[in-house]
Amino acid sequence: MHDDLLSNRIANLLGVLGVAVTDAVDSVDSKRVDRSPSETAALITVFNYPNQSISSLASALNLSHSASVRVTRELMAEELVKGSRGADRRNVTLTATAKGRRLAAAILAERRVRIRAMLATLTPAERKDLVGLIEKLLTGATCSELDADRLCRFCDLKNCPQDVCPVETKACALRAGEMRAAASGRA
Numbered sequence: 001m002h003d004d005l006l007s008n009r010i011a012n013l014l015g016v017l018g019v020a021v022t023d024a025v026d027s028v029d030s031k032r033v034d035r036s037p038s039e040t041a042a043l044i045t046v047f048n049y050p051n052q053s054i055s056s057l058a059s060a061l062n063l064s065h066s067a068s069v070r071v072t073r074e075l076m077a078e079e080l081v082k083g084s085r086g087a088d089r090r091n092v093t094l095t096a097t098a099k100g101r102r103l104a105a106a107i108l109a110e111r112r113v114r115i116r117a118m119l120a121t122l123t124p125a126e127r128k129d130l131v132g133l134i135e136k137l138l139t140g141a142t143c144s145e146l147d148a149d150r151l152c153r154f155c156d157l158k159n160c161p162q163d164v165c166p167v168e169t170k171a172c173a174l175r176a177g178e179m180r181a182a183a184s185g186r187a
Helices: 003-032 037-048 054-061 065-076 098-119 126-141 145-151 168-184
Strands: 081-085 094-097
Touching: 003 081, 003 098, 037 065, 037 081, 037 094, 037 098, 054 065, 054 094, 054 145, 065 081, 081 145, 094 098, 126 168, 145 168
Parallel strands: none
Antiparallel strands: 081 094
16 A cells, blocks of 8 residues: 555544544543533642642633633532632632542542443554554644643543653753753843
8 A cells, every 4th residue: 555545544544543443431421420621621720730720620621711611619618629729819720539549549440441342353462553653643742732732631541650651751852942941041
Protein backbone atom coordinates (compact mmCIF):
# COMPACT_ATOMS: atom_id res chain seq x y z
CA MET A 1 0.00 0.00 0.00
CA HIS A 2 1.31 3.46 -0.92
CA ASP A 3 2.51 5.50 2.10
CA ASP A 4 -0.14 8.24 1.61
CA LEU A 5 -2.90 5.65 1.41
CA LEU A 6 -1.51 3.86 4.45
CA SER A 7 -1.31 7.14 6.41
CA ASN A 8 -4.85 8.04 5.39
CA ARG A 9 -6.09 4.61 6.45
CA ILE A 10 -4.29 4.85 9.80
CA ALA A 11 -5.75 8.33 10.36
CA ASN A 12 -9.23 7.05 9.61
CA LEU A 13 -8.86 3.96 11.79
CA LEU A 14 -7.43 5.99 14.65
CA GLY A 15 -10.34 8.45 14.35
CA VAL A 16 -12.83 5.60 14.46
CA LEU A 17 -11.03 4.08 17.45
CA GLY A 18 -11.23 7.49 19.15
CA VAL A 19 -15.01 7.46 18.63
CA ALA A 20 -15.26 3.91 19.99
CA VAL A 21 -13.27 4.81 23.10
CA THR A 22 -15.24 8.04 23.58
CA ASP A 23 -18.55 6.19 23.25
CA ALA A 24 -17.40 3.57 25.76
CA VAL A 25 -16.33 6.11 28.36
CA ASP A 26 -19.27 8.47 27.77
CA SER A 27 -21.69 5.62 28.45
CA VAL A 28 -20.21 5.30 31.95
CA ASP A 29 -21.17 8.87 32.80
CA SER A 30 -24.61 8.77 31.21
CA LYS A 31 -25.63 5.70 33.21
CA ARG A 32 -24.66 7.38 36.50
CA VAL A 33 -26.41 10.75 36.22
CA ASP A 34 -27.38 13.29 33.63
CA ARG A 35 -24.07 15.12 33.67
CA SER A 36 -22.35 16.90 30.80
CA PRO A 37 -18.91 15.78 29.64
CA SER A 38 -17.60 19.17 30.84
CA GLU A 39 -18.93 18.50 34.35
CA THR A 40 -17.34 15.06 34.41
CA ALA A 41 -14.05 16.45 33.09
CA ALA A 42 -14.18 19.21 35.71
CA LEU A 43 -14.81 16.74 38.52
CA ILE A 44 -11.96 14.47 37.45
CA THR A 45 -9.62 17.42 36.92
CA VAL A 46 -10.38 18.86 40.37
CA PHE A 47 -10.05 15.35 41.84
CA ASN A 48 -6.60 14.97 40.24
CA TYR A 49 -5.40 18.53 40.84
CA PRO A 50 -7.01 19.99 43.97
CA ASN A 51 -6.81 23.66 44.88
CA GLN A 52 -6.78 24.99 41.36
CA SER A 53 -8.56 28.14 40.34
CA ILE A 54 -11.62 28.32 38.15
CA SER A 55 -9.45 30.08 35.56
CA SER A 56 -7.04 27.11 35.48
CA LEU A 57 -9.98 24.75 35.19
CA ALA A 58 -11.41 26.83 32.33
CA SER A 59 -8.12 26.52 30.46
CA ALA A 60 -7.88 22.78 31.03
CA LEU A 61 -11.44 22.23 29.83
CA ASN A 62 -11.20 24.75 26.98
CA LEU A 63 -14.23 26.61 28.34
CA SER A 64 -14.90 30.28 28.89
CA HIS A 65 -14.59 31.52 32.46
CA SER A 66 -18.37 31.96 32.73
CA ALA A 67 -18.99 28.42 31.42
CA SER A 68 -16.50 27.08 33.99
CA VAL A 69 -18.31 28.97 36.73
CA ARG A 70 -21.60 27.35 35.64
CA VAL A 71 -20.00 23.87 35.58
CA THR A 72 -18.47 24.49 39.00
CA ARG A 73 -21.82 25.66 40.42
CA GLU A 74 -23.47 22.45 39.17
CA LEU A 75 -20.81 20.34 40.86
CA MET A 76 -21.12 22.40 44.05
CA ALA A 77 -24.92 21.99 44.00
CA GLU A 78 -24.38 18.20 43.88
CA GLU A 79 -21.86 18.56 46.75
CA LEU A 80 -19.11 17.05 44.59
CA VAL A 81 -16.81 20.07 44.67
CA LYS A 82 -16.28 22.86 47.17
CA GLY A 83 -14.76 26.25 46.56
CA SER A 84 -12.62 28.31 48.89
CA ARG A 85 -11.78 31.98 48.54
CA GLY A 86 -8.14 32.95 48.82
CA ALA A 87 -6.58 36.18 50.04
CA ASP A 88 -7.77 37.75 46.80
CA ARG A 89 -11.52 37.39 47.33
CA ARG A 90 -12.07 37.14 43.57
CA ASN A 91 -10.00 33.94 43.34
CA VAL A 92 -11.78 30.68 44.19
CA THR A 93 -9.86 27.43 44.52
CA LEU A 94 -11.64 24.15 43.95
CA THR A 95 -11.38 20.84 45.78
CA ALA A 96 -13.36 17.62 45.40
CA THR A 97 -15.45 16.71 48.42
CA ALA A 98 -15.36 13.17 49.83
CA LYS A 99 -18.48 12.45 47.78
CA GLY A 100 -16.81 13.94 44.69
CA ARG A 101 -13.63 11.92 45.23
CA ARG A 102 -15.64 8.70 45.52
CA LEU A 103 -17.60 9.49 42.35
CA ALA A 104 -14.49 10.48 40.37
CA ALA A 105 -12.69 7.29 41.45
CA ALA A 106 -15.75 5.19 40.52
CA ILE A 107 -16.02 6.84 37.08
CA LEU A 108 -12.33 6.26 36.40
CA ALA A 109 -12.62 2.62 37.53
CA GLU A 110 -15.63 1.98 35.28
CA ARG A 111 -13.90 3.64 32.32
CA ARG A 112 -10.85 1.48 32.94
CA VAL A 113 -13.04 -1.65 32.83
CA ARG A 114 -14.66 -0.60 29.54
CA ILE A 115 -11.38 0.23 27.84
CA ARG A 116 -9.69 -2.91 29.14
CA ALA A 117 -12.52 -4.90 27.54
CA MET A 118 -11.57 -3.34 24.20
CA LEU A 119 -7.93 -4.28 24.80
CA ALA A 120 -8.82 -7.90 25.56
CA THR A 121 -8.54 -8.73 21.85
CA LEU A 122 -4.80 -7.99 21.99
CA THR A 123 -2.07 -10.34 23.13
CA PRO A 124 0.19 -9.22 26.00
CA ALA A 125 2.96 -8.48 23.47
CA GLU A 126 0.58 -6.41 21.33
CA ARG A 127 -0.55 -4.45 24.41
CA LYS A 128 3.09 -3.74 25.28
CA ASP A 129 3.74 -2.52 21.72
CA LEU A 130 0.57 -0.42 21.84
CA VAL A 131 1.73 1.37 25.02
CA GLY A 132 4.89 2.52 23.26
CA LEU A 133 2.97 3.70 20.20
CA ILE A 134 0.36 5.56 22.25
CA GLU A 135 3.08 7.22 24.34
CA LYS A 136 4.80 8.35 21.15
CA LEU A 137 1.54 9.74 19.73
CA LEU A 138 0.72 11.57 22.97
CA THR A 139 4.22 13.05 23.11
CA GLY A 140 3.70 14.35 19.59
CA ALA A 141 0.28 15.75 20.50
CA THR A 142 1.72 17.77 23.40
CA CYS A 143 2.93 21.11 22.06
CA SER A 144 2.38 23.23 25.18
CA GLU A 145 1.55 23.00 28.87
CA LEU A 146 -2.01 23.95 27.98
CA ASP A 147 -2.14 20.95 25.61
CA ALA A 148 -1.00 18.78 28.50
CA ASP A 149 -3.76 20.10 30.78
CA ARG A 150 -6.39 19.54 28.11
CA LEU A 151 -5.17 16.09 27.06
CA CYS A 152 -5.12 14.82 30.64
CA ARG A 153 -8.46 16.25 31.78
CA PHE A 154 -9.90 12.71 32.06
CA CYS A 155 -6.64 11.15 33.23
CA ASP A 156 -6.45 8.31 35.71
CA LEU A 157 -3.34 9.44 37.60
CA LYS A 158 -3.35 6.26 39.67
CA ASN A 159 -2.48 4.33 36.51
CA CYS A 160 -0.40 6.97 34.76
CA PRO A 161 1.63 8.78 37.41
CA GLN A 162 3.11 12.08 36.32
CA ASP A 163 6.68 10.82 36.57
CA VAL A 164 6.06 8.37 33.70
CA CYS A 165 3.32 10.21 31.82
CA PRO A 166 4.42 11.01 28.26
CA VAL A 167 2.27 14.14 28.20
CA GLU A 168 3.66 15.48 31.49
CA THR A 169 7.21 14.55 30.46
CA LYS A 170 6.84 16.53 27.22
CA ALA A 171 5.23 19.48 29.04
CA CYS A 172 8.15 19.53 31.51
CA ALA A 173 10.65 19.45 28.63
CA LEU A 174 8.83 22.34 26.95
CA ARG A 175 8.77 24.29 30.22
CA ALA A 176 12.52 23.68 30.71
CA GLY A 177 13.20 24.84 27.15
CA GLU A 178 11.18 28.00 27.70
CA MET A 179 13.06 28.67 30.96
CA ARG A 180 16.42 28.18 29.21
CA ALA A 181 15.35 30.49 26.40
CA ALA A 182 14.19 33.13 28.90
CA ALA A 183 17.41 32.82 30.89
CA SER A 184 19.57 33.17 27.78
CA GLY A 185 17.51 36.18 26.72
CA ARG A 186 18.24 37.89 30.03
CA ALA A 187 21.97 37.24 29.87
